[in-house]
Amino acid sequence: MSSEVRFITKNFGKYNPDSIDSYISIGGFSALKKAVKMDGEDIASVIAAAKVKGRGGAAYDMGRKWSQARAVKGEHKLVICNADEGETCTFKDRELIKNDPFNLIEGMIIGAYTVQARDGYIYMREEYRHLRPRLLSAIKQAEEKGFLGDNILGVKGFNFRLHLYSGAGAYVCGEGTALIRSIEGKAGRPRMKPPFIKVSGAFALPTCINNVESFSIVPHLLLDDSNVYTNCGNGESIGTKLVSVGGNVRKPGVYEVPFGTTVREIIFGLAEGIPGGRRLRLVQFGGASGKVSDERILDTPYTYDDLKAAGVDVGTGSLLVIDDRTSVIDFLRYTQAFFSHESCGQCTPCREGNLHMKLLLDKLAAGEAHPCDIEKMKKIANIMTLTSLCGLGEAAQNALLSAMKIFPEVFAVGGAH
C-alpha cells in the first residue's frame, strides 16, 4: 500500500544538488522566469487559490501573508526562510535542503519578487551544519548565474541577495521575533508583538518569514498547469504535505502525502506500522508542542479540519508514534524535560510553569500525586497558555492538556492521602 505522491519532492534524486547546471537541466528556474512576467499580486493569488498554509506549524494563509507583505510600504524589505526546524520528530526541512536546495532558493527569489524584498536570510539550525556547505555553494552558484544580485533576469530594479545565518541550538529561535533577534546578532529572546514582523522585523525592516516547505512549494505551484496540486485534498486542505514519521515505527522517514490520507495509511502503510507486534499507545502530532491522541485517531483523514475536529493539529506535520512500552506519564515527562530545557527564562509563566510542571509530573509518576495536584497541573498549564510571552510557553502544555482528555484514567488519582 502506498499513497505517496511526488509534488513538493518531485526533484528529489532527479538532479545533483551541488550543481546549478544540473538543476537547470531539469527545468530549474523556469518558475522564476514565469514569475517575473507576472504581477506580484497575481503570484500571491495563485498561492491563495491553492489555499497553501504556512508549513512551519502555525498554518497561516500563505497567499494572504505574501499579499500583506507586498502591501507594506518600505524601501528595504526582507524575506526570511525559517529553517530552524526544532520541533521533535520533525525533519522534513532537512530533507528539502539536502535534496533540493536550489528549489528552496528559487522559491525565496520568487518570494522576494512578490513582496519586493531586497535581502533574504536563511536561518538554519546549528544541528544541520552538515548542510551549510551545500547551501552556501548553491547561493554562490545562483549569484554567478545571475539569479541573485542586481537586475535579476533582466528585470530592472529587481535586486535580491541571500544570506545564510546559523542558529546555535536554541529551540525558541524558531519563534519569529526570537529568530529575528538571533539574525541581528543577539541572544534569541522573543519580544512582545506589536510591532508585527511584517511591519518591523529584522533590523526593524518589514519582513516576511516562511518555512522551508512553504517556499519550496511555490516554484512547483507556479508551473502546475495540469493542477496536480490542487486536485489533491479537499475543502480547506488542498494539495500535499510532507509528514515526518518517527518513534516506534518500522520505517521512520519523511513522506509526501495528499491531504485526506488517513492517519492509519501514514503510520501503518507508509511507515509500515509498529514493530514487534506491540500496540499503539499514542500519537503526537506536530512536534513537542503538539497534541496527542490514541488509536481512535487512526481512521481520521489527515486534513487541517478533520484533525482539529479530532482534537489535534497538523502543526509541523510530524507524527510521533509511541507503542505500549512507554507509559503516558513517561512520554509527558520526556516532553516536559524538553520544554524545561528550552524555555528561554525571560517570562515568568513559562520559566516557573515548566519547572513546576516537571515536579508535578515526577510526583504523579512516583504515585504520590493527590487530586489537588492534578488540579494544580491544569491550572498552571492554563496560566502558561494564556499568559506566556511567546508561542513556546503557550504551546508547551498542549501534550499534557490533550493527554488529560484522551487518557483520563492516568490522571484519576485516589484522594485518600
Next chain:
Amino acid sequence: MQTEAKQAFSISDELANQIDQVLAAHDHDATQIVGILLEVQDLIPQQYVPEAVAFYIAEKLPIKVSIIYDCLTFYSSLSDKPRAKYPVEICRSVVCRVNDSDSLLDTLKKILNIEVGEVTYDGRFMIEEVPCFGACDVAPAIRINGKVYGHLDTPEKVRSVLSSLM
C-alpha cells in the same frame, strides 16, 4: 583541571590568524556573531570559546564583550567552558527515548567510564545530553562535532563509532 586550562589558555599566532580569517569571511559583520562563535569554537581543541578569545573577537569586530557572553551563555551549542575533543551529544528527546536511548546512555557511560557532563582523563570524550537534533529517523542517535551517528542500538555499534575516532 578546568581552571588550569582556562588560566593557561593563550592565543597562539596561528589561532589568531585563523580567527582573523573567520572574521574576514563574515565581513567583520557583528550581526553574524553567532556564526562566528560557532566557527571559532571549532578551532579550539576543547570545543569552547575561552575568555581570551571572547575578548579578542570583541576587540577585532568590534563588539561589546557582554554581547558575546550573552550569546555564549544563551545558545546551548556554544560553550564558555572547556569541553572535550569529541563531545558526545546524546539526544534525550522523546523520539530517541522511546527508541531506548536510556540503554545507549548507559553504554556510553560504561565504555567511557564517565557520567554526563564529565570529561575522560585524556580530555578526548565527554557526554552531553541534548534535545532533538532532527535525526529521529535513525534514533537512537548521537552527534559528535556535527556528525550524526544513528541506529546505535547495540554496544558493539557504539564501540565501533567511538573507536573510529581514536
